[in-house]
Amino acid sequence: MLELSFNQETVHKLLQASDKPLKAYNILFETQKLGIKSPTQVYRALDKLIELGKVHKIESKNAFVACSKINCSNQNSTFFLICDTCENIIELEDQKITDQLNKTCEQYGSKYKNHTIEISGTCSDCN
Amino acid sequence: MLELSFNQETVHKLLQASDKPLKAYNILFETQKLGIKSPTQVYRALDKLIELGKVHKIESKNAFVACSKINCSNQNSTFFLICDTCENIIELEDQKITDQLNKTCEQYGSKYKNHTIEISGTCSDCN
DNA sequence: CATGTAATGTTATATTATTACATTAATAAA
DNA sequence: TTTATTAATGTAATAATATAACATTACATG
Known part of the structure; x- marks a missing residue:
């Protein structure tokens, strides 16, 4: 492929x-x-x-x-900022967030596979 | 109401x-x-x-x-651990994650409104 | 009790996504 | 180079999710 x-x-x-x-x-x-x-x-x-x-x-x-990166794998720390007004979208990575989520999963004995993180708001142009 | x-x-x-x-x-x-x-x-x-x-x-x-809390407001730090196997779901709050997301938004000049955070994996019973 | 707001009932339809099955293309193994 | 295997395609039908539109009823409150 x-x-x-x-x-x-x-x-x-x-x-x-x-x-x-x-x-x-x-x-x-x-x-x-x-x-x-x-x-x-x-x-x-x-x-x-x-x-x-x-x-x-x-x-x-x-x-x-x-994908705005080279090529995301599913296991990535990707998340999105979505503007309610202009629908613009920013794809971000933040290892800190993923680490924190992983930590939380561990506390609950859950095995982390992947995530959906979508933040709604207004972008710099729209607020 | x-x-x-x-x-x-x-x-x-x-x-x-x-x-x-x-x-x-x-x-x-x-x-x-x-x-x-x-x-x-x-x-x-x-x-x-x-x-x-x-x-x-x-x-x-x-x-x-x-909602498994008393009553969530939309601005809450709620997120979910979802088990792929048994479909069980755990609703959690973690201020640290929300703080981190807020911080990231600020960096991009975005105004945070609300979020969707859903973690897929297997729960303690299923892994 | 009048008035405005919230909720309801009902029908129709829009939007999002999958199933099923027959066919063709691409890959690679004998 | 044939053959086996896997990936992708084409096509039609339908399932699953969600909203629109409009007439009506309940109900809080001034």
């Missing part, structure tokens, strides 16, 4: 070109001119891209963004 | 009685015998309960849990 397939590449490029998270059906509409025809195709591409760490799902918005 | 309405109470009680997050349509099926008839009614009750801090939405699962 060195290279992305056509559908994967198409979806990935669209996400990379966007400064906001995109919803699956918006991705579908945008890529229909390029040959993608059904939701299934979009979701399959997204699944793969997420697995590869090239795309993240924003759970609180049911939307998807291209 | 001292007391919950019938629909709100019905949905709240069901969630309180459950040790797992419940999905909206499961709530609907369970409460149909009690008089609730449509998705709208369930979602309306959930919206209100969330607003009151009596229920939380688990974004990564599109499911809902009763």
Whole structure:
């Protein structure tokens, strides 16, 4: 799996070109001119891209963004600042937060696998 | 708004009685015998309960849990440990994490409003 | 008891996501 | 280079999640 397939590449490029998270059906509409025809195709591409760490799902918005790092693994300390006003999104890493979460998990005897961390607010431009 | 309405109470009680997050349509099926008839009614009750801090939405699962504290406000430091295996969920608060997140927001000039923090893994019983 | 707000009931529909199954492409092992 | 295997595709149908719209009823409070 060195290279992305056509559908994967198409979806990935669209996400990379966007400064906001995109919803699956918006991705579908945008890529229909390029040959993608059904939701299934979009979701399959997204699944793969997420697995590869090239795309993240924003759970609180049911939307998807291209990874802004080189390539995230699932085990990363990634989290998001999301602007309520302009929908801009910043992807961040902070080992301190992940360490703290790990510590908490240990206290409860839980084995940490991965996380969703999404902060809503207003970005510097909007407040 | 001292007391919950019938629909709100019905949905709240069901969630309180459950040790797992419940999905909206499961709530609907369970409460149909009690008089609730449509998705709208369930979602309306959930919206209100969330607003009151009596229920939380688990974004990564599109499911809902009763707040295990007295009553969370939205500004709380709440987060969740979710077991992938048994679906058990633990609601926690940790001011340190929230402080850290706030600090990060400040660095980016963002104004923190609220957050979604969901940790997946396996609980002490399942690992 | 009038008035405004909150909640309800009901129907329809929008949005998000998956299943199922047949086919084609790509990879790599014999 | 054929064959086996895995990955990706195409297509249609449908499941699961959530909201819109509008008419009505309950209810707090001034």
